[in-house]
Amino acid sequence: MVDTLLVISFEELCQVERLNQELIVEVIDYGIAEPVSGDDKNDWMFDTSSVRWVKKAITLYSQLELDWVAVAMIVELLKQKEKLTEENEYLHRRLTRF
């Protein structure tokens, strides 16, 4: 049986996109990913969705030649959109019950 994890360490997150730590710290400063535990960056742990958002942010930054403020805004809006889409689907399901 394979071990399952719901978190990823700071060091591992840096390895995902082969990024230097300073850049990841910058991405974190913009709120694109937030540690779920740990006071110091060496102890930081992130939830697994952080990997996806960090990847998304880096792709947006490179492909669309945006600055980090714009990337952070887009990521935040995408998160909100995803949340609203899920909420909408849930409410639609609930409506069909009545």
Place this chain on the structure above:
Amino acid sequence: MEFKDYYQILGVKEDADLKEIKKAYRKLALKLHPDMQPDSNSDEEFKELVEAYEVLKDPQRRAEYDELKKYGATSHDNFQPPPGWQSNNDFNGAHTGGDFSDFFNSVFGGGFNQGPRSHQADDFSGFSNHGQDAEIEVPVFLEDLFSEAPKTIQFSVPSLENGQIKHVNKTLKVKIPVGVVDSERIRLKGQGGKGQGQGRDGDLYLHIRLVPHPLFDVEGHNLVLTVPVLPWEAALGCKVEVPTLTGKISLNIKPNSQTGQKLRVKGKGLKMKTGVGDMIAVLKIVIPNTSSDEDNVLWQQLAELKHDDPRSQWSKENG
């Protein structure tokens, strides 16, 4: 392989300057970006666009491409770089979502060296590369969340072998962790693409998608059950046997209950990391589809009695 006409992809003339190329790219990127059209098949088109821009925005790469274009434009689907061809501009696509075509890789290397807008850590340069992460959607039934049995996952991951990307089929047995909710991603360390050199293997992410249940909806760790009740059950109160995911229970419905009223049943929801969520029973008053003469007589008797006006609020609001 097919020769890619990057000018055509960007919709610019061959003598277009950088400004025109940028403008065309930005316009098309906005139109084709997968985040702008998540339901369409624009992914491939967008990848082609990024690839075309990566080549044409760089003067050296563009010059090499123009050379090749003279040589390969007539080869259509049978393009091969000239014998001994080597780009002076080895490319790293790691930070552009670098999933480029065979054509691009054969011309520009598609290697793992530093590229533009790159932020690689020094210790990951050279031939040590983290294997590709992979993500698959895993449909999970609510009942599965109560099962101790592992789930069998079959998937394929891209793996770089002798410079070629190959897909390797894998089968794993996985126990879904307690407390997982819809859309959560579970990480299986080292189960993604194979790493190169000293680089570690990529991870596999299981994107959990709870399969819609015929009876229950899910709100976090709570289950929501719609409970149909007859008008007289709602008026007089009653006990109704209702399903949960772990068996039936008796639900006490108080007199004068209303449609939409919620009754919380502690500990009958989904498992959390610590504890169990609740079940929320939502009442739905249902009028029988058919009624007998006897029913109608009784309804009529009810109608003749004095009741609060359910539309009284309307008359107040309308003055």
